[in-house]
Amino acid sequence: MHRPWSSLRARVFPDHWSLLFGQIAFYSFVMIVLSGVFLTVYYEPSVDHVVYDGPYAPLNGVGMSRALDSTMAITFEIRGGLLIRQIHHWSTLIMVAAITLHLLRLFFTGGFRRPRRLNWLVVFGLLIVTLGAALTGTSLPDDMASGMSLAVLDGVLQATPLIGTALSALLFGGDFPGNVIAWFYPLHVVVLPAVLIGLFVAGAVLALKRQPAQPSGPGRTEDNVVGRPAAVAAVKSIGLFCFVAGVAILMAATATINPVWLYGPADPANASAGVGPAWYLAFLDGSLRLAPGWEFVLWGKTFTVAVLLPVAICTLFLALVAFYPWIEERLTGDRRNHHLLERPRHNPTRTGIGVAGMTFYGVLWAAAAADTMALLFHLSVNSLIHLFQILLILGPPAAFLITRRICLGLQASDAQIATHGIETGQVVRLPSGGYIETHRPVDPYRRWRLLGPSTQNRALTAPAPSEEEPAERKA
Incomplete structure (x- = not known):
């Protein structure tokens, strides 16, 4: 039996490619932090007005905030600045994608069942906080693209009944666009990274506290773990970090992303055609587009369904995702501990x-x-x-x-x-005159995998078809 909090050196970790998404997310976060420290040194979180006078000629003489001016300086004047900016951005996208795939893997394999329901909440919390960190980070350059995103956010807040105006004034420090960077900068640089670190630590503690979940297979039970020793797993983990870092650097060096110099400074009176939200937040924008433009007046207040309905639906959707482990347990009545993952x-x-x-x-x-x-x-x-x-x-x-x-x-x-075994395509004639197709017996491992852990005993003890007495179908 597995003992909680056993020596780390004595632990065995399952070895399967689908279990690596969590590590990829963490190593992407490491790249984000390292590149973010560099960017913090040169970035100025200020909306004070300046006139650009830098090496990018198309924007010379254009008024902008110090935030965008410092971003332009990082891009074109600091050695390696553009590469670091793009490493930071690409690593964020890799992290969001890895957490999303990790969440999907947990869902479809039943990795959220007891005793890992809290692990599910931790991973879901990582996704939500990462989305918040990405939103605040893309708003800091104060370019046209980020300004449009903030304008949409302000519109949603303003349309919220009763408290919308107060929320908008609180976030933007007055009328839009205000000084939202004063709020977003500490959130992005200090608060949200600290929350992410706490969630990663909590996830690691929960993972080490109990027996790791593993894909089902012959020899694997609810009471054992088949995999690699901790030392081997650590070496592979280091190699995975090098791979993630290499991919992020390669993408940053070869593919341009978030070219703020093409968008220009944010301007509430203008909008850029073709500029949309980041892919991980596009579902929020899509919900606003699909909502019917209905309104109704109640208690002297105008309620806009075009905003309330998308917000309510997206909130309900995320809430169902967060609490699905408890919902499924309540509906199925399955309160057992599960350490084997399902197909x-x-x-x-x-x-x-x-x-x-x-x-x-x-x-x-x-x-x-x-x-x-x-x-x-x-x-x-x-x-x-x-x-x-x-x-x-x-x-x-x-x-x-x-x-x-x-x-x-x-x-x-x-x-x-x-x-019945695997069809061979070979048809033979019986002495009685009938025809049959011979079948090749299935090895015990594949039979176990085909029938699943719920039929483990039947799969391993049932007689396998043989060449002499095949379980054949009449042609």
Whole structure:
């Protein structure tokens, strides 16, 4: 039996590629911190007005804030500044993607079940805090793209009944655009990184406190761990950090991202065509685009459904994601501890729910680019919006039903292979005159994997078909 808090050197860690997303997220965070320290030295979090007089000629003589001026100086005047800026940005995108994939892996394999429900909350908290850190970070350059994002945020706050005006005034320090950098800078540099460090530490403590979860397979039970010793896992982890750092540096050196010099300074009176939110926040913008433009007056106040409905739906969606482990446990009544991960096909209902959620998110995400798609493919924006509205309603239920049927079909196919063996394509004639197709026996490992941990004993003890007495189908 596994003993909590056993010696780290004596621990065994499962070895599977899908378990690396959490490490990738942490190592991306390390790259973010290292590059962020460099940027903090040269960045000026000030909205004081200056006139640009730097090496980038198209903006010479243009008025801007000190925040954008210092960002331009980092980009064009500090040696290696552009590379560090882009390492910081690309590492953020890698971190968001890794946490998202880690969350999906936990969901589809059942890695959130007891005793790991708190681990799920930690990973979900990492995603939300990372999104907040990314939003505050992209707003600091005070360029046109970040200014548009802040204008949308101000509009959402202003449309919130009763408290919207006060929230906007508190965030922006008065009328928009105010001095939002004075709020966002300490959040981005101190508060949110400290929260992320705390969440990473909490996740590590929870992981070391109990037996690690592992993919199911022969020889793996709820009471043992099959994998690599801690020393070997540590060496592989160091190699993974070098790989993540190398990928981030390579992307930063070869692919331009967030070219603030092309956007120019933020201006509340102007907007840049084709500039949208970052991909990880696009679902929020898409929800605003798909909401109907309804309004109603109550108690002398105007309530805008076009803002309230998206905010309510997105909040409910995130809340369901956060508390799904408790919801599933309540519905299924399964309160056992699980240390073996499931294949998605072995739980069709959960897999269908997951794909339905991804479809819901994907429709909102795609709707954020409806104007760009209409321009590129010469389509009507209104027609695209109506199409996405229909998909938002019909897409998730259809995805659930289709995915569930696919999982059930895969289960039936796996059971057929495990029971009768693998078709060889060789047809022989029996002495009685009939024809049969011979089947190749399935090895115990594959039979175990096909039938799943719930049928472990049956998979390992059932007689396998042999060449002499194959379990054949009549042709």
